[in-house]
Amino acid sequence: MILKIHALGSVRLALLGMVLLAIGAALSYNNPVSTPVWVLVVPLAFLAINLLAAIATNPRINRRGGLLVFHIGLLAIIVLAGIGRLTHLDAQLEITEGSAFSPQDLTEVNKGPFHFGALDQIAFVQGSYTVEYAAGMVRGLTHSQVLMPDERGRLVTKVVGDDRPLVLEGYRFYTTFNKGFAPVLTWLPDPAIAPGIALPSMHTEVRVPRAQDAQERPASVQSAAPGEAITGTVHMPSYPLFEYKQDSAWTPPGGKEIKLWLRLKTGLREDAPWVLDGKDASGVLVVNAGARRVELQPGETVQLEGGRLRFERLTSWMGYKVFYDPTLHWLFVSAMVAIIGLGTHFWSRFGVRLPHTPAPSTGAGLKAAPASEISGGRGL
Amino acid sequence: MSDAIENFIGPATELPWLWAGLAAYALATFIAVVGVIRTQGRAVGAMAVSRSHEKLVLMIVATGVALIAIALAERWVRIGHGPFVNLFELLMSQLFSLGLVFTLVYWRMPVLRPSAVVALPLMGVLGGWVLALQPIDTPLPPTYHNDWLWAHVGLGKIFLALSLMGTGLAGVILLRHTQRFAAWFRQMPADEVLDGLAWRFMLLAFIFHSLMLTAGAVWAQDAWGRYWAWDALETSSFLNWLLLGASIHARLTYRIPIRVGAIAIIAVFIFAFITYFGTPFYSEAAHKGVI
Ligand code: HEM
Numbered sequence: 001m002i003l004k005i006h007a008l009g010s011v012r013l014a015l016l017g018m019v020l021l022a023i024g025a026a027l028s029y030n031n032p033v034s035t036p037v038w039v040l041v042v043p044l045a046f047l048a049i050n051l052l053a054a055i056a057t058n059p060r061i062n063r064r065g066g067l068l069v070f071h072i073g074l075l076a077i078i079v080l081a082g083i084g085r086l087t088h089l090d091a092q093l094e095i096t097e098g099s100a101f102s103p104q105d106l107t108e109v110n111k112g113p114f115h116f117g118a119l120d121q122i123a124f125v126q127g128s129y130t131v132e133y134a135a136g137m138v139r140g141l142t143h144s145q146v147l148m149p150d151e152r153g154r155l156v157t158k159v160v161g162d163d164r165p166l167v168l169e170g171y172r173f174y175t176t177f178n179k180g181f182a183p184v185l186t187w188l189p190d191p192a193i194a195p196g197i198a199l200p201s202m203h204t205e206v207r208v209p210r211a212q213d214a215q216e217r218p219a220s221v222q223s224a225a226p227g228e229a230i231t232g233t234v235h236m237p238s239y240p241l242f243e244y245k246q247d248s249a250w251t252p253p254g255g256k257e258i259k260l261w262l263r264l265k266t267g268l269r270e271d272a273p274w275v276l277d278g279k280d281a282s283g284v285l286v287v288n289a290g291a292r293r294v295e296l297q298p299g300e301t302v303q304l305e306g307g308r309l310r311f312e313r314l315t316s317w318m319g320y321k322v323f324y325d326p327t328l329h330w331l332f333v334s335a336m337v338a339i340i341g342l343g344t345h346f347w348s349r350f351g352v353r354l355p356h357t358p359a360p361s362t363g364a365g366l367k368a369a370p371a372s373e374i375s376g377g378r379g380l
Numbered sequence: 381m382s383d384a385i386e387n388f389i390g391p392a393t394e395l396p397w398l399w400a401g402l403a404a405y406a407l408a409t410f411i412a413v414v415g416v417i418r419t420q421g422r423a424v425g426a427m428a429v430s431r432s433h434e435k436l437v438l439m440i441v442a443t444g445v446a447l448i449a450i451a452l453a454e455r456w457v458r459i460g461h462g463p464f465v466n467l468f469e470l471l472m473s474q475l476f477s478l479g480l481v482f483t484l485v486y487w488r489m490p491v492l493r494p495s496a497v498v499a500l501p502l503m504g505v506l507g508g509w510v511l512a513l514q515p516i517d518t519p520l521p522p523t524y525h526n527d528w529l530w531a532h533v534g535l536g537k538i539f540l541a542l543s544l545m546g547t548g549l550a551g552v553i554l555l556r557h558t559q560r561f562a563a564w565f566r567q568m569p570a571d572e573v574l575d576g577l578a579w580r581f582m583l584l585a586f587i588f589h590s591l592m593l594t595a596g597a598v599w600a601q602d603a604w605g606r607y608w609a610w611d612a613l614e615t616s617s618f619l620n621w622l623l624l625g626a627s628i629h630a631r632l633t634y635r636i637p638i639r640v641g642a643i644a645i646i647a648v649f650i651f652a653f654i655t656y657f658g659t660p661f662y663s664e665a666a667h668k669g670v671i
Binding site: 011012014015018019021022025026028029030031090134138139140141142161162163164165172174321322323325328331332335336338339342343346350 | 590605
């Protein structure tokens with residue numbers, strides 16, 4: 001039995017595992033959808049078993065403290081990375097300025113089968129944000145304000161952005177380049193037709209071109225009883241990436257599709273530094289419904305088929321990447337412990353002694369000084 | 381500075397310092413080669429006398445390092461951020477860090493000084509390359525305002541420099557078996573000793589590579605909301621780490637011939653070279669999500 005485990009822990013198998021892992025890593029380059037995750041899982045599982053057997057039986061590892069710690073650290077990293085993938089969550093979030101986070105707003109959610117995070121405990125309200133641009137429209141720092149209740153229930157403001165995520169309940173919210181403007185709209189259904197209409201649920205699907213792909217995303221429309229006015233926002237495409245294309249469409253309950261186009265004034269400059277700030281922005285909403293074309297200033301209303309549409313005001317939305325992985329800190333600790341172990345191994349082998357005295361040879365490959373005097377020998 | 385030079389270099393005031401630093405490296409390479417040629421075949425006892433050129437090499441390389449440090453500082457002040465973004469400044473800062481580690485090792489470990497005739501020309505490749513590039517300024521991406529960037533970049537530089545030292549020794553092991561260069565390295569210890577030393581550098585390089593990967597993962601988590609995503613640099617540097625790890629195991633397990641080991645060290649260095657300086661060519665941005 002011991003012999004079998006010993007064979008399982010052979011360095012030859014470790015080398016095979018490393019070759020398999022290298023192939024898996026090369027195949028995973030750029031995460032092609034056609035590559036199954038097994039190309040990494042199989043070699044890593046193989047290496048983990050091999051490593052465990054070696055740690056248990058091989059005195060060349062388990063009798064040398066530093067090396068043992070290093071290999072245990074490697075094993076811990078493999079196990080933790082596996083746990084991380086089973087429990088993680090990745091998602092995108094678009095949140096309108098002034099609105100509170102709701103787990104339902106997450107899109108492109110990708111999570112492990114054992115993800116049990118406390119998403120519903122998260123409470124924050126998106127505030128305003130600014131994004132700095134250098135000349136030539138090169139994006140600089142993002143400062144995004146978020147408001148959260150403190151221990152006493154009072155709202156406190158925190159500024160996040162770029163590499164400073166908002167971390168709540170272990171979930172990390174990172175600002176992205178994906179952000180833009182949104183008209184706040186109120187739909188007032190005509191009394192004559194309103195009672196018979198069943199309003200759609202809170203989220204009305206509206207096709208909006210995305211920054212990177214062409215998926216749909218919801219416009220948030222606050223709920224209302226039948227016949228009552230509803231207010232919500234339609235997120236326009238990412239700004240300034242799609243500055244030339246600030247349009248979208250929305251179908252009100254009981255009405256016909258309305259095409260919306262936002263003519264923005266943001267102070268955008270291509271040739272000089274500039275700051276994107278919702279407070280400095282204004283916009284005119286161009287409404288196209290059937291043959292009608294109307295331009296609305298904030299506060300103005302237009303009568304359309306089935307109801308009236310009011311352009312309340314202009315607001316903004318911020319796009320976040322959401323990430324959750326409970327193993328993050330442990331992965332870091334394991335990596336550091338492993339490296340310290342290897343460092344100790346190196347130190348105990350070679351210390352700080354440096355060979356000062358040249359040990360010349362009289363010809364290539366001829367040993368003039370014992371190798372061990374300088375290098376600690378072949379076992380290095 | 382004369383008007384002609386000023387017209388030529390434009391706003392890039394760091395260029396004269398860089399050129400002077402590269403000239404120093406080139407001169408040191410020349411003296412190192414001449415020195416090795418002149419000491420070939422000398423009796424071992426005569427070494428101390430004939431190795432006076434080594435002091436010169438040490439002083440000139442150290443001067444080169446100082447000049448490139450001034451060039452880096454000049455550029456830093458001029459463009460307002462460190463040499464972290466485009467290839468011109470990456471090469472320039474590598475020339476500094478490789479030169480610095482080389483100088484320290486050359487100074488503290490006289491036994492391996494003749495291997496400078498391998499290590500210095502390798503740095504020369506970077507020197508020639510940087511001359512072919514424009515000293516343009518690329519704005520610092522928003523996610524580069526992060527302390528982990530420093531750790532990541534610094535640790536990576538130490539890894540590359542230690543691999544360069546290992547590669548210098550591996551080069552000697554291979555060269556001394558050719559007829560042409562056999563006599564150049566008579567003053568150096570036997571292959572077994574060089575092999576032991578070279579792998580000692582590689583094991584230390586492996587430690588710094590592991591640290592670089594860890595610091596990089598922490599930075600990536602902060603910067604792009606994921607610690608690992610198999611982008612061009614991550615994939616390449618992970619393969620590089622595996623190659624080095626596998627080489628270390630193969631050497632211990634199979635007792636592979638010294639010269640095969642030397643080839644493995646050079647392969648690790650070439651791989652690292654491609655990782656550091658090749659990825660900008662096959663990847664839109666060094667790291668995914670940089671833009
Ligand atoms: C997965 C299964 C693994 C096994 C069974 C294994 C086994 C061993 C053994 C037995 C030694 C001691 C060799 C000796 O001194 O004679 C060793 C050393 C070492 N291993 Fe591993 N190892 C594994 C994975 C790894 C991995 C993935 C890496 C990193 C890529 C790694 C890096 C090292 C290093 C750096 C040494 C120190 C060598 C030295 O002292 O010069 N090992 N390993």
